[in-house]
Amino acid sequence: GAVVSQHPSRVICKSGTSVKIECRSLDFQATTMFWYRQFPKKSLMLMATSNEGSKATYEQGVEKDKFLINHASLTLSTLTVTSAHPEDSSFYICSARENTWNAGLEQYFGPGTRLTVT
Amino acid sequence: KQEVTQIPAALSVPEGENLVLNCSFTDSAIYNLQWFRQDPGKGLTSLLLIQSSQREQTSGRLNASLDKSSGRSTLYIAASQPGDSATYLCAVSRGDYKLSFGAGTTVTVRA
Numbered sequence: 094g095a096v097v098s099q100h101p102s103r104v105i106c107k108s109g110t111s112v113k114i115e116c117r118s119l120d121f122q123a124t125t126m127f128w129y130r131q132f133p134k135k136s137l138m139l140m141a142t143s144n145e146g147s148k149a150t151y152e153q154g155v156e157k158d159k160f161l162i163n164h165a166s167l168t169l170s171t172l173t174v175t176s177a178h179p180e181d182s183s184f185y186i187c188s189a190r191e192n193t194w195n196a197g198l199e200q201y202f203g204p205g206t207r208l209t210v211t
Numbered sequence: 212k213q214e215v216t217q218i219p220a221a222l223s224v225p226e227g228e229n230l231v232l233n234c235s236f237t238d239s240a241i242y243n244l245q246w247f248r249q250d251p252g253k254g255l256t257s258l259l260l261i262q263s264s265q266r267e268q269t270s271g272r273l274n275a276s277l278d279k280s281s282g283r284s285t286l287y288i289a290a291s292q293p294g295d296s297a298t299y300l301c302a303v304s305r306g307d308y309k310l311s312f313g314a315g316t317t318v319t320v321r322a
Contacts, residue, residue, distance in 0.1 A: 097254075099254075125308070127308075127309070127310075129312075134220075134314065134315075135314055136215070136300070136312040136313055136314040136315065137255075137300070137302075137310075137312040138312075139309055139310065139311075142309065184252075186254055186255065188255075188310075190308060199245070199257055199260055200257075200308065200310065201257075202247075202254045202255040202256075202257075203254050204253055204254040205252070205253065205254045207252065
């Protein structure tokens with residue numbers, strides 16, 4: 094149980110285009126999902142908290158107009174990188190918490206999406 | 212702002228040796244601490260979670276300790292195997308479930 098998927102696993106796009114990454118909780122409902130970005134040999138950096146039915150909360154320094162987050166259902170959050178540039182190339186990982194009264198403290202992570210902008 | 216540091220950045224040991232991975236954090240007001248494993252190009256697998264009121268957690272060959280007052284945690288992996296080769300990340304959480312990660316320790320276990 095507690096599986097989180099991401100799609101696509103890899104994507105290559107041209108500079109100036111937009112790309113959408115999906116994060117799904119497969120066997121549980123998630124009111125809250127988190128989006129992280131990871132640079133090579135660096136730690137994961139929290140980008141934003143995605144809340145079902147409301148606007149995402151962005152961390153300081155993250156451009157909300159560039160990284161659009163939509164959490165339309167209890168099992169799906171999407172991250173859209175708009176007008177992508179080579180510096181947006183990175184590994185994007187999402188995580189999710191179960192939406193139950195007895196949910197534990199753990200977050201479950203997706204397998205990540207490798208974005209390359211050429 | 213919470214800063215999480217992991218030392219060493221990389222570690223190479225022969226099979227069978229015990230592994231000791233260190234994690235330190237600057238703000239001791241944490242809710243819990245987690246250790247994760249990440250294989251190259253993959254997502255994260257949770258290994259152990261220690262709540263702030265606990266001092267250690269054990270799972271099989273893995274044992275993690277937490278000294279909240281000094282801002283330190285140590286992950287011990289007994290009798291290492293080549294399959295233990297991966298990057299190990301520690302992360303601390305506030306009550307809002309946001310995680311602050313260290314940069315990780317990349318472990319290579321030589322057969």
